[in-house]
Amino acid sequence: MVRYDVIIIGAGPAGLSAALYAGRAGFNTLVLERMVLGGRVILTEKIENYPGIDKGILSTDLIKNMEVQIRQFDNVDILFEDVKAVDFNLKKVFTEKNYYEAEGFIIAVGAKEKRLNVKGEKEFLGKGVSYCAICDGPLYKNKEVVVVGGGDSAVEEALYLSRFCSKVRLIHRRDKFRASRILQERLQKTSNVEQILNSIILEIKGDKQVKEVLIKDVISEDLQSIQCSGVFIYVGIEPNTDFLKGLINMDEYGFILTDENMATSCEAVFACGDCRRKSLYQIITACAEGAIALNSLQGYLLKK
Amino acid sequence: MVRYDVIIIGAGPAGLSAALYAGRAGFNTLVLERMVLGGRVILTEKIENYPGIDKGILSTDLIKNMEVQIRQFDNVDILFEDVKAVDFNLKKVFTEKNYYEAEGFIIAVGAKEKRLNVKGEKEFLGKGVSYCAICDGPLYKNKEVVVVGGGDSAVEEALYLSRFCSKVRLIHRRDKFRASRILQERLQKTSNVEQILNSIILEIKGDKQVKEVLIKDVISEDLQSIQCSGVFIYVGIEPNTDFLKGLINMDEYGFILTDENMATSCEAVFACGDCRRKSLYQIITACAEGAIALNSLQGYLLKK
Numbered sequence: 001m002v003r004y005d006v007i008i009i010g011a012g013p014a015g016l017s018a019a020l021y022a023g024r025a026g027f028n029t030l031v032l033e034r035m036v037l038g039g040r041v042i043l044t045e046k047i048e049n050y051p052g053i054d055k056g057i058l059s060t061d062l063i064k065n066m067e068v069q070i071r072q073f074d075n076v077d078i079l080f081e082d083v084k085a086v087d088f089n090l091k092k093v094f095t096e097k098n099y100y101e102a103e104g105f106i107i108a109v110g111a112k113e114k115r116l117n118v119k120g121e122k123e124f125l126g127k128g129v130s131y132c133a134i135c136d137g138p139l140y141k142n143k144e145v146v147v148v149g150g151g152d153s154a155v156e157e158a159l160y161l162s163r164f165c166s167k168v169r170l171i172h173r174r175d176k177f178r179a180s181r182i183l184q185e186r187l188q189k190t191s192n193v194e195q196i197l198n199s200i201i202l203e204i205k206g207d208k209q210v211k212e213v214l215i216k217d218v219i220s221e222d223l224q225s226i227q228c229s230g231v232f233i234y235v236g237i238e239p240n241t242d243f244l245k246g247l248i249n250m251d252e253y254g255f256i257l258t259d260e261n262m263a264t265s266c267e268a269v270f271a272c273g274d275c276r277r278k279s280l281y282q283i284i285t286a287c288a289e290g291a292i293a294l295n296s297l298q299g300y301l302l303k304k
Numbered sequence: 305m306v307r308y309d310v311i312i313i314g315a316g317p318a319g320l321s322a323a324l325y326a327g328r329a330g331f332n333t334l335v336l337e338r339m340v341l342g343g344r345v346i347l348t349e350k351i352e353n354y355p356g357i358d359k360g361i362l363s364t365d366l367i368k369n370m371e372v373q374i375r376q377f378d379n380v381d382i383l384f385e386d387v388k389a390v391d392f393n394l395k396k397v398f399t400e401k402n403y404y405e406a407e408g409f410i411i412a413v414g415a416k417e418k419r420l421n422v423k424g425e426k427e428f429l430g431k432g433v434s435y436c437a438i439c440d441g442p443l444y445k446n447k448e449v450v451v452v453g454g455g456d457s458a459v460e461e462a463l464y465l466s467r468f469c470s471k472v473r474l475i476h477r478r479d480k481f482r483a484s485r486i487l488q489e490r491l492q493k494t495s496n497v498e499q500i501l502n503s504i505i506l507e508i509k510g511d512k513q514v515k516e517v518l519i520k521d522v523i524s525e526d527l528q529s530i531q532c533s534g535v536f537i538y539v540g541i542e543p544n545t546d547f548l549k550g551l552i553n554m555d556e557y558g559f560i561l562t563d564e565n566m567a568t569s570c571e572a573v574f575a576c577g578d579c580r581r582k583s584l585y586q587i588i589t590a591c592a593e594g595a596i597a598l599n600s601l602q603g604y605l606l607k608k
Contacts, residue, residue, distance in 0.1 A: 017355040017588065024353060024442060026467035049328055050356060051321040051591040054369035057356075065358035138328055159606055163330035182607045260564045261583050279565050280599045284321065287355040288592030295584045302463060303486045 004030045006297060007093050007102040009083050010240075012039025013283045014273025015108030016066040017290030023073030025298055030100055031070075032093065034082035038063035039110040040274070041283060044135050045126045050283055062283070083109075085243060088266045103304075104268040104297045107244070107256060108290060111237040111274040111281075116148060120204030121233070128210025129231050133157035134282065140230045142166050146213055148201060149234035155179035157234055158193050159186060168193045169226060171215060173200045199224075204231055239275040251277050262293035270297050308334045310601060311397050311406040313387050314544075316343025317587045318577025319412030320370040321594030327377030329602055334404055335374075336397065338386035342367035343414040344578070345587060348439045349430045354587055366587070387413075389547060392570045407608075408572040408601040411548070411560060412594060415541040415578040415585075420452065424508030425537070432514025433535050437461035438586065444534045446470050450517055452505060453538035459483035461538055462497050463490060472497045473530060475519060477504045503528075508535055543579040555581050566597035574601050 006022050008015045011033035022029040036042065041059045048056040057065075070076050081095035086105070093100050113131040115121060121129055130136040133147075137160060145165050147158040150172035156179075158170045170187070175198050177184055187193055196215065202223070203214040212227050241254045249257045249265035255277035262270040272289035274281050310326050312319045315337035326333040340346065345363045352360040361369075374380050385399035390409070397404050417435040419425060425433055434440040437451075441464060449469050451462040454476035460483075462474045474491070479502050481488055491497055500519065506527070507518040516531050545558045553561045553569035559581035566574040576593035578585050 013355065020353060020355055021438075024438070025464065049324060049595075051317065051324055051373065051594070052354060052357065052361075052366045052369050054372035062356045065356050068358035069355065134325075134328070156603070156606060160329060160602075180607070186606055279603075280596050282592075282595055284588070284595050285592040288586075288589045290355070291353075291586055291588050292584050298464075299460070299583075302460060302490055303484070 002030070002100055004028045004100060004102040005301070006030070006104050006106065006294070007032065007100055008106045008108060009093065010039065010108035010110055010273070010275070011037045011078065012108060012110045012273055012286060013041055013066070014110070014286035014290040014293075015106070016063070016070060017287040018106045018108060018272060018294045019070045019076050019078075019290075020066065021291045021294040023070055023076045025294065026075060027298075029076045030102065031076065031078045032081055032083055032095065032100075033078065034080070037067055037078075040112065044130075044132060047135070047283060048138065049135065083243060086247065088247065088269050091268070103301055105270070106290070106293045106297060107264070107269065107271040107275060108273045108293075109240040109275045111239040113233065114236045114238060116201055116233055116235065118201050118203055120206070124204055124206055124210045124231070127208065128206060128229060129204060129233065131233050133160050133232050136230070137161050137232075138164065140165050143229040144169070144227060145230035145232060146171060146226060146228045147232045147234060148172075149236075150174055150177045150179065151234065151236070152179045152183060153236070154234035155183045155187055157232060159183070159190060161232065162190050162193045166192065169196055169228070170194070171196045171199050171201060173218065174198065201231075237274065237281070241275055261296040262289055263296055268297070268300060306334070306404055308332045308404060308406040309605070310334070310408050310410065310598070311336065311404055312410045312412060313397065314343065314412035314414055314577070314579070315341045315382065316412060316414045316577055316590060317345055317370070318414070318590035318594040318597075319343075319410070320367070320374060321591040322410045322412060322576060322598045323374045323380050323382075323594075324370065325595045325598035327374055327380045329598065330379060331602075333380045334406065335380065335382045336385055336387055336399065336404075337382065338384070341371055341382075344416060348434070348436060351439070351587060352442065353439065387547060390551065392551065392573050395572070407605055409574070410594070410597045410601060411568070411573065411575040411579060412577045412597075413544040413579045415543040417537065418540045418542055420505055420537055420539065422505050422507055424510070428508055428510055428514045428535070431512065432510060432533060433508060433537065435537050435541075437464050437536050440534070441465050441536075442468065444469050447533040448473070448531060449534035449536060450475055450530060450532045451536045451538060452476075453540075454478055454481045454483065455538065455540070456483045456487060457540070458538035459487045459491055461536060463487070463494060465536065466494050466497045470496065473500055473532065474498070475500045475503050475505060477522065478502065505535075541578065541585070545579055565600040566593055567600055572601070572604060
């Protein structure tokens with residue numbers, strides 16, 4: 001067992017940003033990551049909307065840069081271990097092989113996109129299949145795309161894409177959208193968005209890039225092929241917070257509730273990034289939240 | 305008069321990030337800046353704590369990159385005009401020479417550091433004089449520095465600097481600190497911070513870099529020279545929000561009050577960056593807030 005000032009759980013942009021600020025602040029810091037640095041950022045090939053990097057950057061390079069920034073600090077350790085349990089009262093974190101103690105904790109465990117679980121979805125990820133219109137949409141300027149989903153996010157993103165895509169088809173498995181009425185009204189007025197209700201995607205097809213989707217009308221059972229260059233899937237994300245259930249306040253979907261300073265319902269525990277409930281899930285917001293979480297934890301430790 | 309979807313007032317990191325997101329979202333956007341792109345960022349020579357830029361970057365280069373990102377969008381105009389008045393009911397912004405209308409507004413006017421107004425302060429800015437320990441502190445590792453101020457910020461930053469500077473002298477003009485008692489207790493326990501009360505700085509001296517400060521004891525009127533490599537001034541910042549007084553909810557210092565989605569008390573008006581009341585004033589947080597402000601404005605316009 002090693003005792004740290006700060007333990008950061010998760011090494012996506014939020015956790016890495018918190019680690020950078022922790023390194024600079026001189027805290028003895030442990031970053032625990034179960035898979036690879038970067039989290040779901042590496043699902044997007046190229047990042048074009050990170051302010052200050054003008055030519056765009058490969059997601060792997062952005063994460064590599066963050067790692068280089070952190071590795072310069074002797075006071076930050078990164079270990080690839082999967083956190084299995086925490087005890088915030090005892091100030092302990094348990095991985096599959098060890099446990100660690102700290103004065104304070106930053107939870108940056110991220111979220112995963114809900115999948116459609118259809119053929120071609122995994123194969124064409126980053127080659128037409130995307131879970132982020134804000135990230136990847138501009139690559140489809142003047143092209144035809146498909147959006148899947150029926151909630152606010154799906155409708156908002158279909159409207160977003162309609163600004164520059166030549167045609168957007170919004171496919172939803174039910175007979176009406178869950179999205180707020182006001183958004184749906186807006187949808188009606190947008191001529192280049194076609195609504196395809198009662199329909200599910202059976203398969204995503206293409207060669208190097210997505211070329212078409214095969215959909216089925218769940219009432220008539222008719223099959224139909226739709227030509228498209230992109231498939232944007234908005235059936236939700238789910239936070240990786242199962243191991244925290246019952247320990248910390250969350251919303252009904254498992255997103256951690258914090259105040260604007262990233263403080264959670266537990267003393268000395270802060271949360272940042274995609275595992276938080278918030279309005280905008282972006283790399284730039286995750287990084288900012290990581291910095292804020294560390295700053296708030298620093299304030300807490302200074303006053304302890 | 306030209307009518308826009310969005311007007312962004314101020315082109316520091318918050319405003320530029322909002323403009324980037326506005327460009328990508330396809331809004332006809334006007335950015336109004338009274339001086340130069342970048343705002344008070346350009347007061348710091350080198351940025352080392354911006355996540356994802358591993359070797360550090362000159363502040364001027366970071367801002368140039370942001371400008372390049374924005375200039376690729378035909379739907380974003382940048383005009384160098386000083387906003388003199390706004391009428392959010394009429395949805396108009398008035399500059400010294402023109403007026404502009406928009407559906408929504410993002411206020412990103414920033415803040416300025418309160419100055420000591422002593423000899424040498426302006427001359428050595430970026431050459432030993434700094435207003436940001438988090439930004440510039442690590443440049444003074446194992447060196448002696450002076451911190452000026454008596455509030456929470458000054459004491460917190462003195463404690464921060466004490467982690468890696470060999471000696472920190474905290475100079476305050478009054479006989480006690482305004483900082484919270486708990487922070488002051490922490491200060492007492494920190495052996496390499498010397499408190500110098502009842503004292504003011506008369507002059508900052510050096511050659512290419514700061515070498516010493518001349519201080520006066522306001523009770524005994526004794527003068528004293530203190531050798532130091534850096535002078536960190538924490539006598540507060542003040543938001544550039546004078547032209548908004550009475551139009552929008554602010555705190556007693558003029559910082560704009562928003563919710564976590566950057567919404568202000570005025571419909572269709574959002575605020576981001578250093579002009580907001582918040583806990584952490586950093587480039588990364590300003591950029592995130594710019595993105596959030598635009599996203600919230602987009603949500604508002606979609607539902608209108």
